[in-house]
Amino acid sequence: MATDKVFPMTQAGKEKLEQELEQLKSVKRKEVVERIKVARSFGDLSENSEYDSAKEEQAFVEGRITTLENMIRNAKIIEEDAISGDSVSLGRSVTFVELPNGDEETYTIVGSAEADPFEGKISNDSPIAKSLIGKKVGDQVSVQTPGGEMSVRITSIN
Known part of the structure; x- marks a missing residue:
C-alpha cells in the first residue's frame, strides 16, 4: 500500500485549513444541497442547467473536503x-x-x-x-x- 504524502505546515496553516474544512462541511455543503433541491423543482433534469451547475459545485465541494481532510490528517507541523x-x-x-x-x-x-x-x-x-x-x-x-x-x-x- 502506498504511504500518504506528508504535508509540512505551520500550526497557523493547519488551523486555516481546519477552518476552511469546517466552513465547507457546516455551511457550503448545506447550501449546495439546497440548490440541488431547488433545481430539481424546475422539472426535466436532462435540460436543467441549474441542476447541472449545482451538481458540479457539489462534486467540487466534496472533493475539496476530501483533500482538506487528507492534508490535515497527514499534516506535519513545523516546530x-x-x-x-x-x-x-x-x-x-x-x-x-x-x-x-x-x-x-x-x-x-x-x-x-x-x-x-x-x-x-x-x-x-x-x-x-x-x-x-x-x-x-x-x-x-x-x-x-x-x-x-x-x-x-x-x-x-x-
Whole structure:
C-alpha cells in the first residue's frame, strides 16, 4: 500500500485549513444541497442547467473536503525550534535581491498545503524555495524559473 504524502505546515496553516474544512462541511455543503433541491423543482433534469451547475459545485465541494481532510490528517507541523538557525528553511522568511540590480522580494517558505504567493508564502516545492533552502545571508543563488534563470543575493532570513 502506498504511504500518504506528508504535508509540512505551520500550526497557523493547519488551523486555516481546519477552518476552511469546517466552513465547507457546516455551511457550503448545506447550501449546495439546497440548490440541488431547488433545481430539481424546475422539472426535466436532462435540460436543467441549474441542476447541472449545482451538481458540479457539489462534486467540487466534496472533493475539496476530501483533500482538506487528507492534508490535515497527514499534516506535519513545523516546530518553531526546528526553524532556528541562520540558513533558509521551511517556516522561515527570506529576503533577497534580484541581481544585478533588481527588486527586493520577501517570501516565507511553507509547505505546499499553505502556499499562497499573493500573501508572500511560497511552497517548499517551488523552484525558488528549492534553490534557497540551506543557503545563508550573503549567498548568491541561481534560481531556475519558468521564465529562465535568475540570480539573487540573500539579504536576510527571519
